[in-house]
Amino acid sequence: MQYPGGVTPALDSVDLDIAAGESVAIMGASGSGKTTLLHCLAGILRPTAGSVTFASSQGPLQVESLDDAARSRLRREELGFVFQQGLLLDELTALENVAVARMLGGVPRGQAEAEAAQWLQYLGLTGLEQRRLGELSGGQAQRVAIARAQVTGARLIFADEPTGALDSATSVEVLDLLLSATTQGRTLVVVTHDADVARRCARTVVLRDGRVVSDTAASAPAASAEVTR
Amino acid sequence: MTAHVPPAVPGARPAGPLATAVHLAPLFTRRRDGDRLATALPVAAFGVVTALLLVVLGGAQAFFRWDDDLASTYEALAVIAVVLLLVPLATVGASAARLAARRRDERLASLRLLGATTGTITALTVLEAAVTALVGAVVGVALYAVLAPVVGLLRFRGEVLGAQMWVPWWWLPLAVLGVALLAAASAVVGLRAVVVTPLGVRTRQRPGTAHWVRVVIAVGVLVAGLVLMQMLGVLGRLGGIVAIIGTLAAIFGGMLLALDALGPWFVRIRARRQARRAQTVPRLLAARMVLEDPKAAWRQVSGVAMTSFVGVFGAVGLAFGATTPTEGMDGDERWLMQDVSTGVLVTVAVSFLMVACSVGINQAASTLDRAAVHVSLDRLGVPRSVMGEATRRAVMSALWMVAGGSALCAAVLLFPLVGYAIFVQPVAIATAVSVFALGFLAVRGAAALSARLVPGILARPERAL
Numbered sequence: 176m177q178y179p180g181g182v183t184p185a186l187d188s189v190d191l192d193i194a195a196g197e198s199v200a201i202m203g204a205s206g207s208g209k210t211t212l213l214h215c216l217a218g219i220l221r222p223t224a225g226s227v228t229f230a231s232s233q234g235p236l237q238v239e240s241l242d243d244a245a246r247s248r249l250r251r252e253e254l255g256f257v258f259q260q261g262l263l264l265d266e267l268t269a270l271e272n273v274a275v276a277r278m279l280g281g282v283p284r285g286q287a288e289a290e291a292a293q294w295l296q297y298l299g300l301t302g303l304e305q306r307r308l309g310e311l312s313g314g315q316a317q318r319v320a321i322a323r324a325q326v327t328g329a330r331l332i333f334a335d336e337p338t339g340a341l342d343s344a345t346s347v348e349v350l351d352l353l354l355s356a357t358t359q360g361r362t363l364v365v366v367t368h369d370a371d372v373a374r375r376c377a378r379t380v381v382l383r384d385g386r387v388v389s390d391t392a393a394s395a396p397a398a399s400a401e402v403t404r
Numbered sequence: 405m406t407a408h409v410p411p412a413v414p415g416a417r418p419a420g421p422l423a424t425a426v427h428l429a430p431l432f433t434r435r436r437d438g439d440r441l442a443t444a445l446p447v448a449a450f451g452v453v454t455a456l457l458l459v460v461l462g463g464a465q466a467f468f469r470w471d472d473d474l475a476s477t478y479e480a481l482a483v484i485a486v487v488l489l490l491v492p493l494a495t496v497g498a499s500a501a502r503l504a505a506r507r508r509d510e511r512l513a514s515l516r517l518l519g520a521t522t523g524t525i526t527a528l529t530v531l532e533a534a535v536t537a538l539v540g541a542v543v544g545v546a547l548y549a550v551l552a553p554v555v556g557l558l559r560f561r562g563e564v565l566g567a568q569m570w571v572p573w574w575w576l577p578l579a580v581l582g583v584a585l586l587a588a589a590s591a592v593v594g595l596r597a598v599v600v601t602p603l604g605v606r607t608r609q610r611p612g613t614a615h616w617v618r619v620v621i622a623v624g625v626l627v628a629g630l631v632l633m634q635m636l637g638v639l640g641r642l643g644g645i646v647a648i649i650g651t652l653a654a655i656f657g658g659m660l661l662a663l664d665a666l667g668p669w670f671v672r673i674r675a676r677r678q679a680r681r682a683q684t685v686p687r688l689l690a691a692r693m694v695l696e697d698p699k700a701a702w703r704q705v706s707g708v709a710m711t712s713f714v715g716v717f718g719a720v721g722l723a724f725g726a727t728t729p730t731e732g733m734d735g736d737e738r739w740l741m742q743d744v745s746t747g748v749l750v751t752v753a754v755s756f757l758m759v760a761c762s763v764g765i766n767q768a769a770s771t772l773d774r775a776a777v778h779v780s781l782d783r784l785g786v787p788r789s790v791m792g793e794a795t796r797r798a799v800m801s802a803l804w805m806v807a808g809g810s811a812l813c814a815a816v817l818l819f820p821l822v823g824y825a826i827f828v829q830p831v832a833i834a835t836a837v838s839v840f841a842l843g844f845l846a847v848r849g850a851a852a853l854s855a856r857l858v859p860g861i862l863a864r865p866e867r868a869l
Contacts, residue, residue: 219783251785262780266692278685279786 176208176215176222176385185211186222187385195230195330198354198363200373203382209366210335212382215239216364217254217333218246229253232330251279255324255332255361257353263308263319269295270304273322280327294322298352314345321352325361332356334365338372350375424524426531445772447540449500449765454544454583456496456758458571459551460489461579463750466568467560474736478560481744485751488714491660492707492758497583499704499765500540501533501590530588537587541580558750561739622665629655629662663709663810664702670809671802672698678801686790690797704759704766705803708843711755712807716814716822718748719836723825745832749839756807756843763799764850770795771854771861778858779865788862792855799851803844811840 176186186208193199201209214220216227218238227238231253241249256262263272273291278284295304298318308316317337324332334353338346350372357363357377365376373379374393381389467482468475512525520528556569632639632655639647671694679691694701722745771778778791815822826833 217783247782247785247787249785250783254785256784258780262777262784264689264692264777266689266696271688271692275685275688276784278688279790284683284688 176211176220176224184385186215189225189382189385189387191380191387191390193362193364195362196357196360197378198357198376199365200376200379201364201366201382202368202370202373202379205368207382208385209382211385213333213335213364213366217256218249221246229331251276252327253330255327255329257317257320257324257332257334257337263316263323265308268305268307269300269311269315269319272308272319273326276323276327291322291326294326295319298322312345313341314349317341317345317349318352321349321356325356329361331362331364334363336367337365338367338369346372420523422523422527424520424527445765445768446500446503446536447543449496449503449761450537450540450583450587451543451547452761452765453493453497453500454541454579455547455551456493456754456761457583458545458548458576458579459555459569460486460493460754461575462548462552462569462571463555463558463565465571466565469568470561472736474740477740478743481747485747488711488751489755489758491710492755492762495703495707496758496762496765497586498590499762499769500537501587503765503769526592529591533591534584534588538580538584541583544583545576545580558746560743560746561736616669618665619669622662625658625662625665629658660710664706667702667706667709667806668698671702671805674805675701675801686793686797689790689794690801693794693798694802701798701802702806704763704799705806705847707759707762708752708755708803708807709810711752712810712840713814714748715752715836715840716811716818718745718752719833720818720821720825721745721748722836723829723832724821725832727828749836753839753843756840756846759803760843760846760850763847764853767795767799767851767854768857771857775861778861782862782865788855788858792852792858795854796848796851800844800848803847807840807844 177184189208189212201212203209211220215222216238218227218229218241221239225239229236229238229249231249236249238246238249250256264275267275270288270291273294274284274287277287277290282290292304295301295318298321300315300318300322303311303315308319311319320337332353337353338349341349346369353363353365354375363376365372367373376393378390378392380387464482464486467478470478512529515525515528552569556565556567558565632651636648636651639651643650675691675694675698679688679695682688682691721741725741725745781791782788822833
């Protein structure tokens with residue numbers, strides 16, 4: 176993968192096979208290509224060479240061969256995202272932010288909000304459904320983002336520094352919630368600088384200058400993570 | 405070769421805030437390629453403001469060339485038109501100032517972190533806004549030179565405005581200076597609304613509230629206005645023409661204030677209902693965008709409130725002018741009725757044009773401000789049309805409320821006459837309706853224009869995040 180005008184490739188000879196239900200941490204120094212890899216896997220960027228195969232609900236998909244609209248639909252319907260900043264809409268309530276993900280898929284608002292409410296309840300946000308983003312703490316906002324990432328039934332969740340803006344106690348809670356998704360058969364790919372976050376994942380891939388320099392399984396996978404409410 | 409630690413610099417003599425700002429300002433004018441649009445937009449916005457201001461002034465002064473019996477009537481009508489256009493013109497000016505101020509905050513916070521004083525920050529902000537406005541205003545003078553001959557084709561008293569549209573040359577530097585000063589004043593007011601600290605700028609204010617108390621006060625003002633209207637005859641006998649004009653001006657001003665107080669409240673009530681009932685994402689987002697700040701939603705389009713109200717009177721006047729027998733009238737009297745209606749419709753059209761400019765500028769600023777949200781939504785797979793449709797709906801919903809509501813109020817007041825006019829002069833009414841329809845389309849187009857900025861933002865997402 177090479178950016179236009181870039182002198183060196185952002186990603187080079189990266190070969191990864193991520194199994195369903197796995198939790199993978201992608202680590203590396205700033206500029207090592209972590210986020211670029213996540214964007215290529217998620218179909219946000221189209222790699223200049225190579226391919227990304229995703230086992231979608233419709234069968235295997237060559238992500239890089241899809242056009243913009245098809246990749247957008249893939250992200251909307253089959254993938255979930257949790258970023259450092261929750262990327263939620265300021266104007267909407269917590270409930271609406273989650274429900275919008277379903278409404279974009281054509282689900283009627285009543286049903287979308289009912290499903291959203293269940294996820295918010297599951298993630299310990301009962302009573303905060305009608306609060307707007309500015310009225311939530313960082314950890315609560317990240318829970319809303321996690322609910323939104325899962326409400327569509329996404330098979331694969333991408334998280335980019337999901338705990339970067341949180342204190343350590345809240346980070347643990349948020350990570351527990353993310354890892355609990357893998358116990359439901361979802362796959363989790365986390366980009367992180369935080370070694371503690373990586374330790375909790377079943378596998379850690381380390382990048383340097385766009386290349387994979389290590390790919391190791393954790394001795395104690397975190398599949399036993401429990402939801403903290 | 406061995407690198408040496410640079411020697412310590414001798415202590416510099418502290419410069420004043422203005423001198424420091426003058427030294428710093430050039431650093432901020434050299435922007436990266438991607439920010440060229442951000443620099444060009446405020447300049448263009450101030451250009452539009454200046455051009456519109458000069459066109460309105462040029463058009464108004466064209467009515468001061470006669471010295472016959474009807475001269476004072478035409479002069480009074482020109483002044484009324486200018487007053488009606490002041491609100492939408494102020495809205496465009498405020499939008500341009502807001503656009504100029506965008507993205508300023510992060511830079512100001514960084515400067516504070518580097519030790520810049522509040523004085524330096526203020527001086528830099530004012531200087532930047534004034535220079536942007538100055539350049540824009542000069543562009544606006546050129547735009548006026550293009551627009552004036554076109555507007556000059558309008559006919560009043562049977563003759564085209566033509567060269568009368570040109571304002572005296574010395575008005576041009578005054579207009580340029582005035583726009584620059586207004587921009588500087590807006591920048592100062594804008595700075596007062598935020599707290600610049602080294603750790604950031606607290607810019608997000610509480611959403612504008614629209615309290616029901618405003619409604620009570622506004623209704624009181626309206627009732628007082630009605631009572632004063634009934635007392636006009638008595639006041640005229642006591643104080644003569646000066647008392648009548650003063651009272652009318654007070655009623656007019658009071659009505660504008662009452663409208664400004666009532667508008668946001670109605671906009672909020674309607675948006676709340678829409679938010680409850682929305683079944684699609686763009687509808688839900690549009691309603692929530694309005695609820696975020698009902699006052700701002702109202703102000704953006706409020707420029708057409710009074711003109712829409714007066715526009716209905718103009719339409720009815722146009723219809724009656726066409727049916728009134730003209731045998732007993734002299735030439736000038738025949739023109740007067742026609743000219744009043746033409747003037748009203750031109751004023752309505754210009755007010756819609758100004759609101760369209762204001763909406764275009766506001767939405768461009770908002771789209772650039774929310775670049776990160778657009779990038780994020782795209783990454784989440786949200787169709788690009790969703791935000792654009794939501795924005796358009798938010799603007800048009802408020803516009804329907806403002807223009808539609810005002811026109812409806814006027815139509816109700818003139819109910820039997822409107823019905824009669826539709827019946828006897830459908831062409832005249834159709835002309836007025838066409839002006840409104842074109843005005844709505846212009847605003848809709850302006851709201852949709854901002855969506856054209858999104859592909860540029862998405863092409864370089866790293867600059868937004």
